Amino acid sequence: MVVSIDENLKEALKILKGPREKEYGNKKENHDNIAKLWSAYLNINLTAHDVALMMLLLKVARTKSPNPTRDTYIDMVGYSAIAGEVV
Numbered sequence: 001m002v003v004s005i006d007e008n009l010k011e012a013l014k015i016l017k018g019p020r021e022k023e024y025g026n027k028k029e030n031h032d033n034i035a036k037l038w039s040a041y042l043n044i045n046l047t048a049h050d051v052a053l054m055m056l057l058l059k060v061a062r063t064k065s066p067n068p069t070r071d072t073y074i075d076m077v078g079y080s081a082i083a084g085e086v087v
Contacts, residue, residue: 012075012081028086032047049086052079
């Protein structure tokens with residue numbers, strides 16, 4: 001099944017502006033909180049931007065699985081957009 005770029009972008013935007021923000025709250029605050037926890041665990045200083053990029057890399061790693069899903073690619077678009085917003 002071929003999905004257009006426009007459809008993938010619309011789906012990512014719908015997720016970012018809809019249920020995810022309602023479920024998890026403000027993207028910047030959420031990624032800042034994750035950064036603080038990861039920083040404490042790793043004993044290094046991470047930022048919200050680092051978190052978004054690392055989540056993007058997690059999704060890139062999932063593309064190496066035998067059957068990556070469309071959601072993986074949509075999430076990659078989303079994390080890239082978050083990285084650009086919180087930088």
